Amino acid sequence: SQQGEEDPQALSIQEGENATMNCSYKTSINNLQWYRQNSGRGLVHLILIRSNEREKHSGRLRVTLDTSKKSSSLLITASRAADTASYFCATDESGSGYALNFGKGTSLLVTP
């Protein structure tokens, strides 16, 4: 069943602002991943954080993971119009890491 649940469902900000989206999940995981989907396109991997990591950075992305609360957050700093997309968290469940379980996504709109 679907594992992750993103919050908020939609987010609208202006260029230069930071965007934060959250993900909650239900079971034990090996890792949690964030993906981006531009309109009408396939998903692209952004960042992976392992269950024993608490924070990870990649360029303007910062991901945190709190396994005690079963939650993660994705922060995009200094947003650009090109960051407009849907963002999904995906969990790689412990004991069954064959296919990822995706949440419903956060739709981010960055206006110039």
Add this chain to the structure above:
Amino acid sequence: NAGVTQTPKFQVLKTGQSMTLQCAQDMNHEYMSWYRQDPGMGLRLIHYSVGAGITDQGEVPNGYNVSRSTTEDFPLRLLSAAPSQTSVYFCASRTGTGGNTEAFFGQGTRLTVV
């Protein structure tokens, strides 16, 4: 690098027709999966495979069949299309070696059943 290739990109079917969505990857990945994406529902797992000859059901398998005769190919068959199967279908692959690996997605097949 081709990555994950899905064909066709668009398809319109009549209710009751059957068809096969093709998925091929050239990265020698063990794991392959099919998802469907519906508005407000995110991606839901249909079927997945951990290697040639091995498949298993995901969250929403009814109405779909899969097979994995080679490492490269993982076709998804709609047995008798229904309007409820109107969706965007994504194929994904990832390596199972080493664990903690990312998935690579195809560009999707947009299917409409009328």
